[in-house]
Amino acid sequence: MKIILKIVELQAILAVEKQKNKLIGFVPTMGALHCGHLALVEQAVAENDISIVSIFVNPTQFNDPNDLVSYPRTLEADCALLEPTGNAYVFAPPVEEIYPEPDMRQFGFGTLETVMEGRFRPGHFNGVAQVVSRLFDIVQPDRAYFGEKDFQQLAIIRALVRQLELPVEIVSHPIVREADGLAMSSRNTRLTSEQRKNAAIISQTLFAGREKKNRLPVGELKREVVEKINAVPELQVEYFDLVDGDNLQSVHDWSDSQYIVGCIAVYAGDVRLIDNLRF
Ligand code: PAF
Helix, strand or coil: CEEECCHHHHHHHHHHHHHCCCCEEEEEECCCCCHHHHHHHHHHHHHCCEEEEEECCCHHHCCCHHHHHHCCCCHHHHHHHHHHHCCCEEECCCHHHHCCCCCCCCCCCHHHCCCCHHHHCCCHHHHHHHHHHHHHHHHCCCEEEEECCCHHHHHHHHHHHHHHCCCCEEEEECCCECCCCCECCHHHHHCCHHHHHHHHHHHHHHHHHHCCCCCCCHHHHHHHHHHHHHCCCCEEEEEEEEEECCCCCECCCHHHCCCEEEEEEEEECCEEEEEEEEC
16 A cells, blocks of 8 residues: 655656556545444445545534644544455545645525534535545545545535536445444544443433434424433433434424434533434
8 A cells, every 4th residue: 555645756657557547436534544444445346446535634624623733633543443354555645735825715505504413514625626636636436435424425416516516426335333333434533431421422312312213302302302311411412303303403203204313413521422313
């Protein structure tokens, strides 16, 4: 597996591969890789001739500067995890390579970006759109792989691809969970052992809540989920919503949509965790 830091070097390699009509699978990441990422990489390796993983902690998508500073950076360990997957290239550019000048582009995703994460993390999805469009421009992949844990991000990236008419297929992969149900996340490493134990209650409450679909009114079920999680030490729900999985707007009745997803963001101490479950 080759590690590449420079765009020109990556593009020279890719030009040769593309001439041979090789299918390129791309997994954009911010590093601190875990089994959730590895599942994406394994799928990319299996479905394409060549796979590329980018590792780039994108400053423009952090609305909280402390979050950017404390985001784990573990390139060496990440490469060790990637080595056995059969992934061909790791693209790990420095910030100046991706943003030689500040990126002033403003994207618009309408009501997809004003709810949930977009409401609590202003500017976040614009930053995601900036970096993903830049990376797609550099790599020109045939397929790109994203995890369903970032459910709203996936909807935004699909919208971005439609808006820019990019010739890339977006492939999603289901959430990978720890044995106790906690959604795998790079942020989990920042939890204290007590927080880590309690964080499992988030998904457990979602799964238990799903059992009550159609038995409790939507509003009551939402209140119950929030109250249960907030009763756990150090857990504080930022939002929990039941939304239509395509347009991400809140449902008010179970009959409002055939595709309802429960989306949640919870602080465990100062670590912000997200999760979602199809209801
Ligand atoms: O999901 C992530 O890790 C990031 O938001 C992404 C898509 C790699 C863009 O920086």
